Amino acid sequence: MKLKDDKKVIQIFQSALKLVAKKGLSGVTMGDISREAGIATGTLYVYFKSKDELINALFAACRENSVKVSFKGYNPQAPFKPGFRNIWLNILRYKLQNFEETVFLEQCYHSPFITVDTREKAQQLSAPFYELMERGKKEQLIKNADTGLLLTFMIGTMNELVKQTHYGSITLNRTKINVTFDLCWDALKS
Amino acid sequence: MKLKDDKKVIQIFQSALKLVAKKGLSGVTMGDISREAGIATGTLYVYFKSKDELINALFAACRENSVKVSFKGYNPQAPFKPGFRNIWLNILRYKLQNFEETVFLEQCYHSPFITVDTREKAQQLSAPFYELMERGKKEQLIKNADTGLLLTFMIGTMNELVKQTHYGSITLNRTKINVTFDLCWDALKS
DNA sequence: AATATAAGCGAATAAATATTCACTTAAAAA
DNA sequence: TTTTTAAGTGAATATTTATTCGCTTATATT
Structure with missing residues (x-):
């Protein structure tokens, strides 16, 4: 190999x-x-x-790539909200431009192809997202709720948004993206 | 048959x-x-x-059932927010208690099993959700944004929430459910 | 250039899976 | 009760799909 x-x-x-x-x-x-x-x-x-190994390798590569891209340009010293917004936009842009990856990752979620080991490694990659939210909470800009809950809220919205966009029931433009970020921020802000 | x-x-x-x-x-x-x-x-x-037909029939049945359950107890004459909250809770409860259905529907989203015809029929079932949001906008309780966008926001959150709950990274209780509804409402309210 | 090693091929094989069918059992109609 | 029709069976067949392997072609090493 x-x-x-x-x-x-x-x-x-x-x-x-x-x-x-x-x-x-x-x-x-x-x-x-x-x-x-x-x-x-x-x-x-x-x-x-084997096919199994191919799928697992692809899954790992996608996860890794997606986290790396999300935090591009993030500076923990800079103010929270613009930094958060930047990450949010990074994720959305990434998911939209790499729709295939988004679909693939979602499909893998319940697939028997993905081994426990691969799954655990993927989970560990989420750490930076947890840290981000913790920071927002510490600075009292984000609601003091369960961090996992807040992240779930943020990510779930995007997944669905990207899906609907690609299937034509929503057409995104700059304005709508801004509106959606505001929806998200209004939800999370304390 | x-x-x-x-x-x-x-x-x-x-x-x-x-x-x-x-x-x-x-x-x-x-x-x-x-x-x-x-x-x-x-x-x-x-x-x-055939297997194909089995999957399509199951998909149709799930979609139909899920819409029916969502609007249980909804009265268009009653005030909006409690009615909305009731539906929101119906959906969440349904998705949690019928996790298998939730997973199945999600997996079907990009599956070649589901025919165009089945897909279109499923889409039509969303009409009541659109009407609900339109009502909220008319009463100036909900942000005046694209209805599809608002719905996507609401549904996406739930799907992800249910998924995370079942995979153990989140444990839901009454308090957390209330918190999550508030997150959702804060996002949507004008 | 001659030789060795790795990459690439695709038809052949093996394994998994959907589907059929001759038959049995149960239910309904006469 | 006898006859007819429907439901149910699971081994046999057909189909699809993963995987292997002998061979060819390219690349690297001497």
């Missing part, structure tokens, strides 16, 4: 994501993925021992 | 839901479902032409 940052691995990942978004995790076969990636089915097995 | 409100159909649906929540839509086979339901695999085909 080759290294994970190989060009071809990225290509395989991209193809898998595209297909999952289109056909659901249920409907994607190794044959589909190889065809989409323009390689032979056997080649997939040069890079991954 | 037999009638849809048959006892056995309910039993099949229940088994399918249970398994989807546990193994994801991807991991459930007709063999699994029949075993869980305590019937022979062949018998499934007495009730449904």
